[in-house]
Amino acid sequence: MIRILLFLIFVGLIDWYAYQAFKTLFPSQVWIRAGFWAFSIAIYLFVAYSFMTFDRGAISPNFGRMASLLVLSLIPKLIVLAFLFGEDIIRFFTGIFQSVSGSREGDFLPDRRKFVSQTALALAAIPFLGILHGVLIGKYRYRVVRHTLEFDDLPQEFDGFTITQISDIHSGSFDNKEKLEYGVDLINQQGSDVILFTGDLVNNHAGEMEPWVETFKKLKAPMGKYSILGNHDYGDYMSWPSQEAKAANMQRLYQIQEELGFKLLRNENVQLRKPALSGAGGSEASIDLIGVENWGKGFAQHGDLAKATRNLSEKGFKILMSHDPSHFDEEVKKFSQFIHLTLSGHTHGMQFGIEIPGWIKWSPASLRYPKWAGLYEELGRYLHVNRGFGFLAFPGRVGIWPEITVLELRRKA
Incomplete structure (x- = not known):
């Protein structure tokens, strides 16, 4: 049970960071941000369904579909996580410096830079497209x-x-x-x-x-x-x-x-x-x-x-x-x-x-x-x-x- 809980926390953290990139790039396009969550939740529900109906005595195509969707979803998000988490470390220390030096008033952390979110999403698109190619074409190449x-x-x-x-x-x-x-x-x-x-x-x-x-x-x-x-x-x-x-x-x-x-x-x-x-x-x-x-x-x-x-x-x-x-x-x-x-x-x-x-x-x-x-x-x-x-x-x-x-x-x- 603890392992499942830790996995859910980890997956939640990945999704939260990936969402920050979308939120920064599309601040007013609510439908894009809602689409992000709809896509993620649909995948996790399908994964949960696949595990609950998994039978070691039978072969189900759902397992392969689950694996492909999970990989397609998580690997690009991990790249976004790496970029944005690294940026947050920089923002944290920058905020401390600004607070101590008195060079900035208001929020402790500087605003997230749009460039970092753009870069993270652009790089995440590479494995996303690669995995999509691997599922649709690569397995028979x-x-x-x-x-x-x-x-x-x-x-x-x-x-x-x-x-x-x-x-x-x-x-x-x-x-x-x-x-x-x-x-x-x-x-x-x-x-x-x-x-x-x-x-x-x-x-x-x-x-x-x-x-x-x-x-x-x-x-x-x-x-x-x-x-x-x-x-x-x-x-x-x-x-x-x-x-x-x-x-x-x-x-x-x-x-x-x-x-x-x-x-x-x-x-x-x-x-x-x-x-x-x-x-x-x-x-x-x-x-x-x-x-x-x-x-x-x-x-x-x-x-x-x-x-x-x-x-x-x-x-x-x-x-x-x-x-x-x-x-x-x-x-x-x-x-x-x-x-x-x-x-x-x-x-x-x-x-x-x-x-x-x-x-x-x-x-x-x-x-x-x-x-x-x-x-x-x-x-x-x-x-x-x-x-x-x-x-x-x-x-x-x-x-x-x-x-x-x-x-x-x-x-x-």
Whole structure:
């Protein structure tokens, strides 16, 4: 109860400061000031309604709408708060100085400057428009990210081998079939040898994927499609009437993976094989593809890397699919067998941030995950963290766009 009260006080303070900017700029336009309060109160009533009707056993579109409206309302107001609160500190000390020096009579505090309110509202409009774009357009603004990686011990037969990685589909969030089909077509256009999906097919339960099975069945790759489970795939984030119901949901998820044409790797491995080059000796060459169940710091740890790599040759070239990038730092990079490349997702880049190649790369995700998006190298091992294909909770993406990754493997000359 105390937390709720503190939250209400904080939100009230934000709104009060934001209103001061409107009041300063529109002193005689009562309808504008009334519109500000009507907009804010309507959002808070909808948020309250969404929380009161929230059911962990069902999926409601209201939660996503609530998240988008709350973010759309609060973040611009926080910018106004920062400006006006800073100005109030200056006004306070200015008032003290004027009172002591006797240079001003009347009110203790100087009048609020119109310029500060104008500046605050102008800057607040930037995230407002950015968030609006993220909700309406950004969540389906797919981009292809390419990397070329070189290895001394890559089998010659796999020189030029291409991987398309997708991650975090979160099918329960989709609301536009046409945009989704465009994203699937874009994956196929890459023409990679193999497609690897690194977990979180759904938000909460297998039924979320049912409307999209035919769409994702269209994914094609000549050497196959492989997948792993993410933390959301286990159904741990909703209430089930019984453990039997939860287990049945898990079995249905496995079936859907098969219907999609994915080979689901659960703490196991497969070999990707190519005919040996002429004169190379032997009948074929291979690389090891390893898939572990979810293993994350602070999350359920179903992954068993030792089991997944059992019976593999120490000298084999290894690619690991592991949903959570924290697994790389906690276990993979120190593992007894050398794993050349790890593919992860999970973070979504928080679906919010700013990336300007060569200049800046930042997201709130960096506060939780040292390796939150893109390509990393440590101890001679590579990790790639995909920014995610879908979206979760907040139905938008601001500055961190949905990603299709294409990795080309090359043998060093």
